[in-house]
Amino acid sequence: MIQLNYYIACAVALYIIGMYCLASKRNMIKLVMGLEILVNAAHLSFIAFSAYRSIGYIDPLGHSIVIMSIGFAGCVTALALTIVTYAYKHYKTLDVRKLRRLRW
Amino acid sequence: MFTLPLDALLILMVATPAVGWVAYKKGYRKVPGIYASASLLVAAYFLYGLYKEVVENSIVLIVGQLPFNPPLEACLEIDMLSVFMAFLYIIIGLFATAYSIKFMERDSGLTEYYTLMLGMIAGMTGIVFAGDFFTLFVFWELMCLTSYALVAFRKRKWEPIEAGFKYLIMSAAGSATILLSMSFLYGMTGTLNFAALANSLTNTTSEGWLYITLALVIVGFGVKAAIVPFHTWLPDAHSAAPSPISAMLSGVMVQTGAYALARVLLLVFGSMQPAWQMTLAVFAVLTMFGGNIMALLQNDLKRLLAFSTVAHMGYILFGFAIASQEGLTASLFHVINHAIMKTLLFLCAGAFIRQTKTRYLGKLRGISKTMPITSASFAIGTIAIAAFPPLNGFWSEMMIIAAGVRAEMIIFSILTLANMALSVVYYFRLIRIIILEKPTKVSERATKAPVSMLIPIAILAFLCIFIGVYPGPYIDASSKAAEAMLNIEVYIDAVLGGL
Numbered sequence: 312m313i314q315l316n317y318y319i320a321c322a323v324a325l326y327i328i329g330m331y332c333l334a335s336k337r338n339m340i341k342l343v344m345g346l347e348i349l350v351n352a353a354h355l356s357f358i359a360f361s362a363y364r365s366i367g368y369i370d371p372l373g374h375s376i377v378i379m380s381i382g383f384a385g386c387v388t389a390l391a392l393t394i395v396t397y398a399y400k401h402y403k404t405l406d407v408r409k410l411r412r413l414r415w
Numbered sequence: 416m417f418t419l420p421l422d423a424l425l426i427l428m429v430a431t432p433a434v435g436w437v438a439y440k441k442g443y444r445k446v447p448g449i450y451a452s453a454s455l456l457v458a459a460y461f462l463y464g465l466y467k468e469v470v471e472n473s474i475v476l477i478v479g480q481l482p483f484n485p486p487l488e489a490c491l492e493i494d495m496l497s498v499f500m501a502f503l504y505i506i507i508g509l510f511a512t513a514y515s516i517k518f519m520e521r522d523s524g525l526t527e528y529y530t531l532m533l534g535m536i537a538g539m540t541g542i543v544f545a546g547d548f549f550t551l552f553v554f555w556e557l558m559c560l561t562s563y564a565l566v567a568f569r570k571r572k573w574e575p576i577e578a579g580f581k582y583l584i585m586s587a588a589g590s591a592t593i594l595l596s597m598s599f600l601y602g603m604t605g606t607l608n609f610a611a612l613a614n615s616l617t618n619t620t621s622e623g624w625l626y627i628t629l630a631l632v633i634v635g636f637g638v639k640a641a642i643v644p645f646h647t648w649l650p651d652a653h654s655a656a657p658s659p660i661s662a663m664l665s666g667v668m669v670q671t672g673a674y675a676l677a678r679v680l681l682l683v684f685g686s687m688q689p690a691w692q693m694t695l696a697v698f699a700v701l702t703m704f705g706g707n708i709m710a711l712l713q714n715d716l717k718r719l720l721a722f723s724t725v726a727h728m729g730y731i732l733f734g735f736a737i738a739s740q741e742g743l744t745a746s747l748f749h750v751i752n753h754a755i756m757k758t759l760l761f762l763c764a765g766a767f768i769r770q771t772k773t774r775y776l777g778k779l780r781g782i783s784k785t786m787p788i789t790s791a792s793f794a795i796g797t798i799a800i801a802a803f804p805p806l807n808g809f810w811s812e813m814m815i816i817a818a819g820v821r822a823e824m825i826i827f828s829i830l831t832l833a834n835m836a837l838s839v840v841y842y843f844r845l846i847r848i849i850i851l852e853k854p855t856k857v858s859e860r861a862t863k864a865p866v867s868m869l870i871p872i873a874i875l876a877f878l879c880i881f882i883g884v885y886p887g888p889y890i891d892a893s894s895k896a897a898e899a900m901l902n903i904e905v906y907i908d909a910v911l912g913g914l
Contacts, residue, residue, distance in 0.1 A: 319602075326595060333588060339580065346587050353594035360602035373601060376549055380594060383556040387587050390563055394580045397570045410577045 318359035325352035339398065339405045343391045350384045417491060418477055419461040420501065421540050427454035428533035435526025444525065448516035451529040455509040455536065462505060466498045473899075474909040476546070490608070492546030492910065495899035499747065499892060500543040500674055507666050507754050508536040510871040511659040514762050517867045518659060518769060528568060534561040535663065539671050546910065548597050548607040551675065555593070559586055559639075562668060566656045578648075578655035585648040589638030596631035599624060600683070609682050610910035613903060617686045629684055629691060633698070636679070639672030641728050642698045643705035650709075653721035654774070658765025661717060665724040665761060666754040673728060673750075677735040677743075678900070685903055688738065695736035696827050703729030703834040710841050716764050716774045719841065720757070723800065726838060727753050733831055734815045737822045743897035745814035748890055752807045752882065756800045759875035763793040766864040766872065771857050776845075781854035785861045788869055790849050792876035799879040801842035802835055806883035810890070 325348055332345030354377045361373025395405065402409055416422055431447060431454075438446030468475050477491040512532060519525060534557060541554030563586070567579025601607055603624060604615040616625070638645040649669070653661045680691050706726030713719040731753065734746025766789045767782060768774055783790035799806035802813070812835055819828035864872075882889055899906075 322595075322598075326591075329591070330588070333584065342584055346584065346591065349588055349591035350594065353591055353598050356595060356598040357601065360598060364605055370605065372549075372607065373598075376552070376597075376607075379549075379553060383560070386556075386560055387563075387583070387590075390560065391580070391583050391587075394567050394570075394576060394583065397567075398576045398580060401573055401576060407580075410580070 315359060315363045319356060322352045322356035322359065325349075325355065337406050337408055339395045339407055340392075342407065343388055343395065346391070347384060347388060350380065354380060417541070418465055418475070418493065418544065420458045420465055420505075421537065421544060423458045423461050424454070424533060424537035424540060427457070428530055428537055431530040431533060432526055435529070439526070444520065445516055447526050447529045448512065448519075451533055452509060452512045452516070454533060455505055455512060458536075458540075459502070459505045459509070462498065462501055465493065466502075469493060469495060469498050474906065476909055489549050490546040490910070491544045491550065492609075492906070493544050494906065496678075496747075496896040497543040499896040500670075500750075501540045503670075503751060503754055504536055504539045504543075504667050507758050508532070508663065510758060510762070510875060511663050511666075514662075514765070514868055514871045515657075515659045517865050518765055519657060522569065522657075524568075528565070531561045531565050531568075532660075532663070535565065535668070539667060542671055542675060547609055548600070548612075552590075552594065552597065555675070556590065558668065558671065559590060562586075562660075562664065565660045566652045566664075568657060568660070574655045578651035582648040582652040585638055585645070589635050589645070591635075592631050592638075593635035596628050596635060599628045599631070603628075608910065609679075610907040612683045613685055613907055614911065616683060625687065626690070629687060632679055632684075633676065633691070633694065636672050636676040637698070639669065640676055640732065641669050641672070641702070641725050642732070643702040643725070643729075646702070646705065646725050649725060650718050650721040653724065654715060654717040658717075658761055658768060661721070662758040662761035662765075665721065666758040669724060669728055670731070670750050670754065673731055673735065676732075677746075680735075681738065681900060682903055682906065692736055692738060695732060696824060699729045699733035699736055700827055700830050700834075701729075702726070702732060703831065705729075707834050707837045707841075710838070713841075714776050716767065716776055716779065716845075717761070718774075719776070719845070720760050720764060723838065723841075724753075724757060726834065727757070727800075729834070730812060730815055730831060733827060734818065736827075737815075737818050737824065739818060739822050740894070740897055740901060741818035741821060742815070743900055744890065744894040745811055745818045747893035747896050748886075749811035749815060751889055751893065752799075752811045755875055755878050755882070756796050756808060759792060759796040759872065759879065760800065762868070762872050762875065763789050763796065766868055767793075767861075769868075770861040770864060773857060776848050778855055778857040780848055780852040780858060781850075782858035782861060783850045784854050785858060786863055789864050789872060792872045793849055794846055795876045795879055797842045797846050799883065801839045805880070807879050807886065809883065810886045814890075 329345050329349035357373040357377050361370040364370045434450050435447040475493040538554045538558030545551035563583045567575045569575045641649045703726050706722045710719050710722035731746050734742045799808045802808045816828050
């Protein structure tokens with residue numbers, strides 16, 4: 312059986328990849344994908360912990376949270392893509408650098 | 416299901432589209448707004464009943480119908496602090512909704528607007544009622560989702576789109592961070608109930624993970640509470656949103672982040688108080704400096720007010736960082752005062768913007784000649800927020816400093832005092848521009864604001880003076896809420912007593 316540590320390391324790595332994606336990407340759709348990666352890092356961590364609480368038994372609490380959270384992440388993504396659509400209609404580009412009319 | 420006030424809010428929110436559709440067919444455009452205000456009044460009435468119950472039992476515990484006890488099942492725990500915060504949300508929400516009826520009349524999609532508004536208030540009420548991380552997260556996402564949509568509500572202009580996207584990305588990253596920290600807590604203890612977590616974290620062995628989790632919690636909630644390195648969404652979102660929404664965001668929603676941070680730190684991480692106390696105090700001072708210095712440079716009325724919100728979050732977080740009875744009382748009293756003052760200022764700013772179509776301070780010079788009542792209320796709010804003695808801001812800010820001195824955090828208290836002195840500069844600049852200078856062409860052409868917008872403004876201005884002259888009952892209420900926050904044993908007993 313694979314050890315729990317590998318899953319946690321993987322979740323932390325996903326979290327870091329997601330943060331890197333948010334910090335460095337310029338395409339708005341890629342930013343939304345970065346958000347999904349971040350949320351999925353937390354999901355993976357939840358599922359791994361709930362599966363390893365005791366041998367042969369899976370804790371339902373972690374699973375119920377992950378199912379709820381997948382729903383929320385779907386809502387957030389839908390809203391984000393709506394805003395991206397309006398931004399594209401307005402600016403004719405998906406580059407966030409072109410959206411820098413706001414000062415700090 | 417979730418106690419009467421929250422049920423009422425959720426059910427009335429879900430019913431809003433139906434009401435709005437019928438009203439649209441009949442041609443009554445104002446009905447959704449009046450309906451939303453009435454729903455909030457109903458919720459406030461139910462909340463009063465809940466308050467009486469809390470006075471009798473000190474903690475009301477709501478669990479579902481399943482044959483389990485709280486640590487296994489999601490639950491709601493309502494104590495004095497929850498009722499205190501929920502009252503604030505519903506009252507401020509009522510002012511903002513009543514003001515929106517006239518302010519938003521030229522916009523389309525009003526039904527959606529009021530649905531989202533009620534959803535945001537329901538989400539915030541749910542957050543303060545939550546007894547475990549699961550419930551808190553569900554309502555947290557409800558609040559976040561509705562507020563993203565409200566910030567980007569005027570979707571045909573460039574500014575709400577940019578600000579909404581920036582806010583969405585930052586805040587959703589914060590929510591994901593909270594979720595990750597929740598998963599670590601769950602992995603360490605096997606539960607997400609606040610009381611059970613507080614019990615089992617005292618004798619955990621994995622110190623390193625505990626510190627990582629603490630850092631993730633502070634960052635995650637800090638994004639919403641506008642702690643300085645993570646505050647950059649706030650000025651954009653507050654200035655791009657419609658004015659009543661800015662008032663809601665800045666008056667109560669940012670405080671929800673501070674509430675969640677304080678409750679989780681005091682209750683769940685109570686055993687690690689020395690570790691987070693200094694961190695929070697340093698962040699608080701950074702937040703004050705960041706907000707005040709940036710506010711000095713602004714020429715945009717709503718942006719200036721938004722940065723002043725950042726600074727005030729610093730004062731509130733400093734009170735929470737003291738973590739004594741006095742510090743928490745002062746902080747919670749400042750939460751009331753800040754909500755009232757900032758709502759007043761944003762609603763006045765909304766009236767100026769509606770009548771002149773500009774937010775630029777240079778064009779708003781001398782507007783008191785044409786809009787006297789709004790300008791007078793604005794001046795009252797500005798003097799109150801600059802902490803001058805007869806008004807409400809003075810008492811709470813002085814109480815925060817006094818509590819800091821008594822808790823022997825002298826350096827932080829001096830820095831807070833210096834910040835309050837610094838902030839007077841830009842508040843007086845606002846008063847000078849609005850009242851003392853000669854009117855420009857734009858402000859000469861402005862007309863008086865409609866009466867239905869002036870009523871909430873006048874009531875809020877009156878409250879500023881009233882609380883300033885007669886602060887006793889409000890300080891009492893905040894001190895009871897602070898007591899509930901510090902009485903961790905009672906809280907844990909109420910939840911785990913059956914075991």
